[in-house]
Amino acid sequence: MQCYRFMELHKKEYWDLVSAYLAGTISDEERSRLLQWLEEDPARTLQLKELEKIWDRSKNNPLPAFDVEQAWKKLQPQIRERKKPVLRKVSGWSFRAAASVALLILAGTLVYFLLKPGYSDVFIATLPGETKNIVLPDGSRVVLNENSSISYDAGLDRNRERRVKLKGEAFFEVSKDPQKKFIVGAGETETRVLGTSFNVLFDDAAQQVKVSLLSGIVRFVPGRNEKAVGLAPGEEVIYNSRDRSLSKKAFENENFLFWKNRKLEFADQQLEDVLALVGESYGVSFRIKDPQLGGLRVTSAFDQSSLAEVINVLENLLDIRIEGTGNVYTVWAE
Incomplete structure (x- = not known):
């Protein structure tokens, strides 16, 4: 039955959504539709995760030779027409089209994996504006940020290693087990x-990973056969796989966790930097009319505050005026 449902996928618009997801080009609206479709039948999540595994493996292993033009001719009538292509075509092919054709080649392999006994992947994702609290089988806790996903084996606590796969952002509180990494x-x-x-x-689009450690010890491995980097509490590492750049530094506060705890803290920071972070945190932007105002120093802390409350504090603290239209705010001297 699982195989039948998968083979039916290419007859529907969801094939294109899966292709966009794997190619990394899926929009928020498409992501919402894909998640709704996955929630209708747990077997679909299983199928998607197997496709993702095979897709990842195919990046490092060449696919068997096949007639691309012929495959595309067969697939094209089954993909819904798009009035506005998301990506420009490269050599007559869009990345989504290439993903769709590749999925046809991988379909036979997927059937084999779906029939393997004992397979039990768990896949959890969030929509824009949504976060989720997750308790893993080993007791570890995860808070998943918006537009993110995590997958793991249902028998994670029984495996030799406790492995999870993340796209997006998440905060982890890992249960200690000296025998299992x-x-x-x-x-x-x-x-x-x-x-x-x-x-x-x-950040899949930017191919950048940032790890910030609050407690314990972490070893960050940039890639295969690369040297691990150790982190101590209060340190973070940023790695970009495009140019292989890596930086490690101490962080001054935990403002990067605003999405999780709704807290911001500023200690003698310039107003320009404060407004940049406030804007990022609350989904708005600020325009400072007088550049000199950007150099004003701010020392304050906010806990569960609304945007209006933050603005009110800044106005009274610095004797400035902040007014907004829509999501754009203007700052000037009182």
Whole structure:
């Protein structure tokens, strides 16, 4: 039955959504539709995760030779027409079209994996504006940020290693187990711990991973055969797989966790920098009319505050005026 449902997928618009998801070009609206479709039948999540595994493997292993033009001719009538292409075509092919054709080649392999006994992947994702609290089989806790997904084996606590795969951002509180490493895969990177609390942000589009450690010890591995980087509490590492650049530094506060705890803290920081972070946190932007105002110093803390409350504090603290239209705010001297 599972195989039948998968083979039916290419007759529907969801084939294109799956292709966009794997190619990394899916929009928020498409992501919402895909998640709704997955929630209708748990077997679909299983199918998607197997496709994703095979897709990832295909990046490092060449696919068998096939007639691309002929495959596309067969597939084209089954993909819904798009009035506005999301990506420009490269050599007559869009990335989504290439993904769809590749999925046809991978379909036979998927059937084999679906029939393997004992398979039990769990896939959890969030919509825009949504976060989720997750308790893993080993007791570890995860807070998943918006537009993110995490997958793991249902028998994670019984495996030799506790592995999860992340896209987007999540905060982890890992249950300590000296005998079993806890490994977070994000792109080609791995973050390895035994028991600790840390935040991982994986920006798939930018191919950048940021790991911030709050407690315990973390070893960050940029990629295969690359040297691990150790982190101590209060440190973070940023790695970009495009140019292989890596930086490690101490962080001054935990403002990067605003999405989780709704807290911001500023200690003698310039107003320009404060407004940039406030804007990012609340989804708005600020325009400073007088450049000199940007150099004003701000020392304040906010806990569960609304945007209006933050603005009110800044106005009274610095004797300035902040007014907005829509999501754009203007700042000037009182």
